[in-house]
Amino acid sequence: MNHPKELQPSLTRSVGMNTDPMPTSLYTDPAQFETERERVFRRSWLMVGRIERIPKAGDFFVKELAIFKTSLIVARSEDGRVRAFHNVCAHRANIVEHRACGNAKRFVCRYHSWGYNNAGDLAHVPDEAGFLGLDKKKCGLTQVTVEVWDGWIFINMAQAPEVSLQEFLGPMADAMAGIEYPNPDHPIVLRGEFNANWKVVAENFSEAYHIASIHPKTLGPLYTGQANPFSRPLSANLYGAHRSLSLWLNPTAAPFAKSKFAQWLFSAGHSITGTRQEGQVNTITEHRGVNPTKNEHWSSDVNWFFPNWHMQISANQFWTHEFWPISSTKTMWEARFYNRKATRVRERLQLEHFTSHITDTMLEDFGNIESMQAGMESGAKPFVHFNESEILCRHGLEQVAKWSAAETAKDALA
Numbered sequence: 001m002n003h004p005k006e007l008q009p010s011l012t013r014s015v016g017m018n019t020d021p022m023p024t025s026l027y028t029d030p031a032q033f034e035t036e037r038e039r040v041f042r043r044s045w046l047m048v049g050r051i052e053r054i055p056k057a058g059d060f061f062v063k064e065l066a067i068f069k070t071s072l073i074v075a076r077s078e079d080g081r082v083r084a085f086h087n088v089c090a091h092r093a094n095i096v097e098h099r100a101c102g103n104a105k106r107f108v109c110r111y112h113s114w115g116y117n118n119a120g121d122l123a124h125v126p127d128e129a130g131f132l133g134l135d136k137k138k139c140g141l142t143q144v145t146v147e148v149w150d151g152w153i154f155i156n157m158a159q160a161p162e163v164s165l166q167e168f169l170g171p172m173a174d175a176m177a178g179i180e181y182p183n184p185d186h187p188i189v190l191r192g193e194f195n196a197n198w199k200v201v202a203e204n205f206s207e208a209y210h211i212a213s214i215h216p217k218t219l220g221p222l223y224t225g226q227a228n229p230f231s232r233p234l235s236a237n238l239y240g241a242h243r244s245l246s247l248w249l250n251p252t253a254a255p256f257a258k259s260k261f262a263q264w265l266f267s268a269g270h271s272i273t274g275t276r277q278e279g280q281v282n283t284i285t286e287h288r289g290v291n292p293t294k295n296e297h298w299s300s301d302v303n304w305f306f307p308n309w310h311m312q313i314s315a316n317q318f319w320t321h322e323f324w325p326i327s328s329t330k331t332m333w334e335a336r337f338y339n340r341k342a343t344r345v346r347e348r349l350q351l352e353h354f355t356s357h358i359t360d361t362m363l364e365d366f367g368n369i370e371s372m373q374a375g376m377e378s379g380a381k382p383f384v385h386f387n388e389s390e391i392l393c394r395h396g397l398e399q400v401a402k403w404s405a406a407e408t409a410k411d412a413l414a
């Protein structure tokens with residue numbers, strides 16, 4: 001292949017990674033999944049949402065964590081602090097909050113009406129005199145460790161975190177801190193359950209190698225072209241357990257050349273995948289961690305925070321993917337695409353177009369995610385092979401293997 005000069009001839013080697021095939025059992029072995037629960041997910045800081053979801057005191061959302069057989073209430077208390085609790089009643093352990101989100105001064109268990117304030121303290125017990133020796137102070141909702149970094153809420157499911165959030169994020173935080181996220185309170189949310197291991201789902205959104213093959217009409221016109229037919233990345237960076245790559249944009253792409261309506265629709269600055277338009281200035285592109293080589297043919301970045309979420313970013317929007325394991329072969333996926341709020345009809349139409357376009361793209365992905373797991377389960381192929389463009393998948397898998405083998409989180413981060 002004739003590489004454009006800007007593309008690395010061997011990205012994998014340039015960042016010091018090996019190029020060997022990787023074992024398929026990492027995706028299929030139930031014992032590996034048990035190890036990942038304890039050594040990857042329990043030790044890691046897990047991103048559960050942005051603070052814009054709970055701006056006011058009493059705002060809360062419930063986060064299902066099937067891998068830990070629990071759900072958490074993530075709430076902003078009256079004192080302004082963000083807290084997280086197991087969503088389980090101290091009376092006889094019923095689930096307390098059944099709404100997905102809302103605003104509450106009290107979380108009231110519907111079974112016998114024990115009530116908790118939004119700092120998690122037990123505030124009300126009907127017929128309290130009927131409990132002999134009940135210590136209400138010890139019967140609050142069970143707290144979970146929570147920290148906020150740059151507007152992202154993280155929880156840690158260890159009894160006590162082995163490493164601080166700052167240590168955990170390490171060089172990724174150094175690279176990404178201070179990004180001004182546009183429209184952080186206005187996401188389109190897509191959600192679905194897959195019959196596939198969480199890593200298979202995560203990997204789908206981590207490589208552009210498949211664009212030419214399964215997205216020729218949706219993403220292909222922008223992300224592939226004569227100069228880069230297989231969507232090779234512009235650059236990649238490994239940040240401790242985390243990783244990032246920058247994708248190329250076809251500078252000659254004219255996806256709407258044939259449609260007068262589409263030209264009108266997109267002439268006001270909102271492009272099909274949020275990519276930059278000519279002459280457009282946006283402060284995101286100035287940030288040191290975004291398009292770090294400042295390549296003029298840049299389309300977007302994939303930032304994969306270990307273990308299970310992506311923050312992807314283009315010149316005028318950002319979006320996230322979360323990959324929540326349910327079992328070794330089931331995953332809950334949730335994507336949030338943050339768009340500007342429509343203030344006129346044309347912007348409303350742009351938003352609708354974006355939603356249908358991105359949904360079409362996702363549908364092209366979905367069948368392959370499940371059929372890949374099915375193929376892996378057959379045992380016919382003990383190894384998988386990663387292309388240069390799949391460098392994030394390789395690093396993700398290597399890190400899972402490293403954390404699975406490490407006695408401590410500190411060892412895993414070393």
Ligand code: FES
Nearest residue numbers: 089091092109112
């Ligand atoms: S189980 Fe919650 S009030 Fe009884």
Ligand SMILES: [Fe+2]
Nearest residue numbers: 204210215365
């Ligand atoms: Fe895809």
